[in-house]
Amino acid sequence: MASLFGRRPQPSSAEKIAAAEAEIDLVSDMFNRLVQSCTKKCIPSDYRESDLNKGESVCLDRCVAKFFEVNVKVSEKMQGQAAAGGAGGGGMFGM
Amino acid sequence: MASLFGRRPQPSSAEKIAAAEAEIDLVSDMFNRLVQSCTKKCIPSDYRESDLNKGESVCLDRCVAKFFEVNVKVSEKMQGQAAAGGAGGGGMFGM
Amino acid sequence: MASLFGRRPQPSSAEKIAAAEAEIDLVSDMFNRLVQSCTKKCIPSDYRESDLNKGESVCLDRCVAKFFEVNVKVSEKMQGQAAAGGAGGGGMFGM
Amino acid sequence: MEGLNAQEQRELQSRMEKKQMKEFMTMYSNMVQHCFDDCINDFTSKTLGSREEGCVMRCIDKRMKGSERIGNRFQEQNAAMAQSGALPGR
Amino acid sequence: MEGLNAQEQRELQSRMEKKQMKEFMTMYSNMVQHCFDDCINDFTSKTLGSREEGCVMRCIDKRMKGSERIGNRFQEQNAAMAQSGALPGR
Amino acid sequence: MEGLNAQEQRELQSRMEKKQMKEFMTMYSNMVQHCFDDCINDFTSKTLGSREEGCVMRCIDKRMKGSERIGNRFQEQNAAMAQSGALPGR
Numbered sequence: 001m002a003s004l005f006g007r008r009p010q011p012s013s014a015e016k017i018a019a020a021e022a023e024i025d026l027v028s029d030m031f032n033r034l035v036q037s038c039t040k041k042c043i044p045s046d047y048r049e050s051d052l053n054k055g056e057s058v059c060l061d062r063c064v065a066k067f068f069e070v071n072v073k074v075s076e077k078m079q080g081q082a083a084a085g086g087a088g089g090g091g092m093f094g095m
Numbered sequence: 096m097a098s099l100f101g102r103r104p105q106p107s108s109a110e111k112i113a114a115a116e117a118e119i120d121l122v123s124d125m126f127n128r129l130v131q132s133c134t135k136k137c138i139p140s141d142y143r144e145s146d147l148n149k150g151e152s153v154c155l156d157r158c159v160a161k162f163f164e165v166n167v168k169v170s171e172k173m174q175g176q177a178a179a180g181g182a183g184g185g186g187m188f189g190m
Numbered sequence: 191m192a193s194l195f196g197r198r199p200q201p202s203s204a205e206k207i208a209a210a211e212a213e214i215d216l217v218s219d220m221f222n223r224l225v226q227s228c229t230k231k232c233i234p235s236d237y238r239e240s241d242l243n244k245g246e247s248v249c250l251d252r253c254v255a256k257f258f259e260v261n262v263k264v265s266e267k268m269q270g271q272a273a274a275g276g277a278g279g280g281g282m283f284g285m
Numbered sequence: 286m287e288g289l290n291a292q293e294q295r296e297l298q299s300r301m302e303k304k305q306m307k308e309f310m311t312m313y314s315n316m317v318q319h320c321f322d323d324c325i326n327d328f329t330s331k332t333l334g335s336r337e338e339g340c341v342m343r344c345i346d347k348r349m350k351g352s353e354r355i356g357n358r359f360q361e362q363n364a365a366m367a368q369s370g371a372l373p374g375r
Numbered sequence: 376m377e378g379l380n381a382q383e384q385r386e387l388q389s390r391m392e393k394k395q396m397k398e399f400m401t402m403y404s405n406m407v408q409h410c411f412d413d414c415i416n417d418f419t420s421k422t423l424g425s426r427e428e429g430c431v432m433r434c435i436d437k438r439m440k441g442s443e444r445i446g447n448r449f450q451e452q453n454a455a456m457a458q459s460g461a462l463p464g465r
Numbered sequence: 466m467e468g469l470n471a472q473e474q475r476e477l478q479s480r481m482e483k484k485q486m487k488e489f490m491t492m493y494s495n496m497v498q499h500c501f502d503d504c505i506n507d508f509t510s511k512t513l514g515s516r517e518e519g520c521v522m523r524c525i526d527k528r529m530k531g532s533e534r535i536g537n538r539f540q541e542q543n544a545a546m547a548q549s550g551a552l553p554g555r
């Protein structure tokens with residue numbers, strides 16, 4: 001993302017670390033949201049047993065796969081929009 | 096808020112930057128909450144069309160206006176309480 | 191938690207401050223979640239009066255007590271699992 | 286926190302103040318969002334009706350009293366738990 | 376922000392850029408989560424059906440247009456409020 | 466991460482450790498909140514009933530197994546996606 005601006009010839013140490021950190025933060029945030037969404041969709045909240053049963057396990061596996069597919073769709077679509085001049089998106093900072 | 100304590104004669108650079116940053120963080124957080132609340136109230140989650148229709152657009156405009164009004168009410172009320180000796184609020188740090 | 195790894199003979203200032211800060215962050219996060227959960231369970235969202243009535247007040251008190259009990263259960267269980275070799279938990283970083 | 290010297294304590298103190306401010310901000314934003322979500326459901330007008338305004342005012346009052354009460358219980362429980370060795374509150 | 380000198384402004388500017396990136400990330404993750412939550416409810420297969428895919432595409436479009444519209448109204452209101460002295464937007 | 470020298474890698478490593486701790490804390494707090502929200506609905510007493518306690522214990526177990534399974538699938542998918550160029554996981 002930083003490369004979109006393309007301003008700086010050589011990123012400093014601090015900048016490279018910040019970029020690597022931002023990437024890790026995004027993956028970590030995604031993982032937390034994935035756990036939240038798939039747990040809600042696949043595990044009933046009455047907790048009758050301690051173990052995941054067959055149906056719940058399979059549901060979680062498919063849920064993760066579909067979550068990644070949705071992620072790819074969003075990624076493609078937003079890169080497309082950014083390339084097309086970046087109309088949409090809004091946001092406070094007009095990104 | 097820091098000025099409530101009125102301890103320091105001249106804020107340092109770091110303090111001024113921290114205050115400006117805190118302000119930006121608050122506005123940014125508010126904006127995210129606004130998007131969340133107004134999207135939920137105005138856009139049905141079946142996504143039949145890609146475009147915002149007339150009703151949804153008008154709903155969003157009014158929703159933003161009302162959200163700001165509520166924000167002003169909260170701001171006035173909490174400033175009033177702080178002025179009156181700051182009874183309420185609670186919170187971990189006894190603020 | 192850092193002490194689980196037991197690597198460093200003498201923690202530096204920065205490390206001790208970071209550990210104290212992490213502890214404060216956890217307590218603060220817990221408090222915010224407690225407020226959220228107990229408000230939802232004990233205070234009806236129609237807000238008929240400005241004051242907490244007797245029933246709501248008692249509900250909040252018991253809610254806090256039960257929240258702490260659940261917290262203790264989670265703490266014990268996760269310490270038990272960590273001691274037993276740390277199978278469960280998952281998470282991105284394989285903790 | 287027992288192992289910190291005076292300078293470390295000052296540094297921690299300064300970070301605590303930032304956290305307090307952030308905590309206050311979170312409380313503030315939560316208040317706006319929850320009272321908005323619970324009280325505002327009519328978008329045929331762009332200004333608050335008197336019924337909505339009343340609901341918002343009571344919502345703020347009641348939620349502040351609620352957090353204050355929860356905060357008091359929390360501190361009692363936390364103090365009691367400080368001996369017992371469970372995770373939060375040490 | 377009025378009281379900052381040139382160097383302080385540069386420092387703040389650099390932090391603002393980090394915040395912009397973080398803001399974008401949050402927007403991105405919210406989009407994934409909300410469109411997933413609203414559109415995907417069938418777990419008899421591990422790939423998106425065409426109905427689900429259509430829903431996701433419209434969800435992204437509609438939500439982006441929605442945030443853009445909210446962002447515009449927000450900036451107008453925020454500018455108007457900057458004079459009035461309430462908390463956010465100063 | 467490919468462009469970092471040894472010292473930058475150490476710095477990043479140290480930040481990663483902080484993030485791991487934070488990640489663990491979030492997981493912990495989520496567990497408390499979710500199991501509380503799902504299992505505790507009776508406030509006629511201030512101590513957990515045996516039915517509530519059983520629910521909480523199974524909730525913790527099941528959710529840990531659930532996140533572990535999701536974590537495994539996540540790493541597989543993420544590794545597979547690392548080649549494809551989409552946003553997260555590079």
